[in-house]
Amino acid sequence: xxxxxxxxxxxxxxxxxxxxxxxxxxxxxxxxxxxxxxxxxxxxxxxxxxxxxxxxxxxxxxxxxxxxxxxxxxxxxxxxxxxxxxxxxxxxxxxxxxxxxxxxxxxxxxxxxxxxxxxxxxxxxxxxxxxxxxxxxxxxxxxxxxxxxxxxxxxxxxxxxxxxxxxxxxxxxxxxxxxxxxxxxxxxxxxxxxxxxxxxxxxxxxxxxxxxxxxxxxxxxxxxxxxxxxxxxxxxxxxxxxxxxxxxxxxxxxxxxxxxxxxxxx
Ligand SMILES: C[S@@+](CC[C@H](N)C(=O)[O-])C[C@H]1O[C@@H](n2cnc3c(N)ncnc32)[C@H](O)[C@@H]1O
Numbered sequence: 001x002x003x004x005x006x007x008x009x010x011x012x013x014x015x016x017x018x019x020x021x022x023x024x025x026x027x028x029x030x031x032x033x034x035x036x037x038x039x040x041x042x043x044x045x046x047x048x049x050x051x052x053x054x055x056x057x058x059x060x061x062x063x064x065x066x067x068x069x070x071x072x073x074x075x076x077x078x079x080x081x082x083x084x085x086x087x088x089x090x091x092x093x094x095x096x097x098x099x100x101x102x103x104x105x106x107x108x109x110x111x112x113x114x115x116x117x118x119x120x121x122x123x124x125x126x127x128x129x130x131x132x133x134x135x136x137x138x139x140x141x142x143x144x145x146x147x148x149x150x151x152x153x154x155x156x157x158x159x160x161x162x163x164x165x166x167x168x169x170x171x172x173x174x175x176x177x178x179x180x181x182x183x184x185x186x187x188x189x190x191x192x193x194x195x196x197x198x199x200x201x202x203x204x205x206x207x208x209x210x211x212x213x214x215x216x217x218x219x220x221x222x223x224x225x226x227x228x229x230x231x232x233x234x235x236x237x238x239x240x241x242x243x244x245x246x247x248x249x250x251x252x253x254x255x256x257x258x259x260x261x262x263x264x265x266x
Contacts, residue, residue, distance in 0.1 A: 018213070044113070
């Protein structure tokens with residue numbers, strides 16, 4: 001299954017910022033507690049985007065781990081490299097398309113991570129096979145992504161605003177099923193962990209910022225819902241009306257992110 005998906009750095013960074021500003025829990029703390037990356041480890045972060053997880057591990061190990069971040073978006077890699085330079089970190093940010101052979105030797109890494117990315121892979125057996133190949137024996141794979149119950153309120157508001165069917169999201173629709181099962185088949189041991197984050201919006205505007213950063217015309221996932229700029233703005237207008245009604249009724253808007261973390265050992 002080919003998935004036509006493209007992330008822009010502006011949208012990605014807006015969503016990360018909104019999670020941090022309005023969330024009740026911190027996914028970084030959860031990730032570090034679960035993985036506890038150590039000094040001396042060789043870590044590969046697949047679909048690293050602007051480097052969020054790579055920088056997290058670099059901070060946690062105080063620069064002591066050898067970290068490689070790979071992504072196929074040159075725009076996001078540029079952001080990551082600029083931040084790397086600014087911080088004086090030694091992370092290696094490289095081009096990596098997870099639908100192609102990873103350009104690393106067998107048994108290279110102790111930890112291979114992928115946050116909200118690798119589940120877009122066209123051929124799950126191939127991509128997770130690559131992650132398995134480049135990991136050392138006993139090395140761990142960590143893949144995070146949305147569970148099916150993720151941000152129900154967001155989809156309900158869009159459904160109410162449009163009366164349309166929500167396009168299937170490759171992450172949440174595949175995470176617990178195909179993705180977990182593929183990893184479980186390839187790796188020696190597989191566990192599913194769960195992280196919940198309640199985002200409480202004290203007004204409608206930041207929720208709409210989140211909606212825009214998810215539906216934006218540049219993200220190809222939602223294009224069945226609108227055709228061009230005018231239809232996009234009309235859709236945002238309808239979503240704003242429904243969100244405002246919900247806000248007036250409840251006094252706040254609460255969206256719960258429900259994230260799964262698949263942790264597997266080679
Ligand atoms: C939602 S972002 C997550 C980025 C980062 N891991 C984070 O947590 O902030 C998804 C990332 O997957 C990357 N991506 C999508 N398809 C890819 C592919 N075929 N190969 C490599 N990266 C890909 C995108 O460029 C984007 O950086």
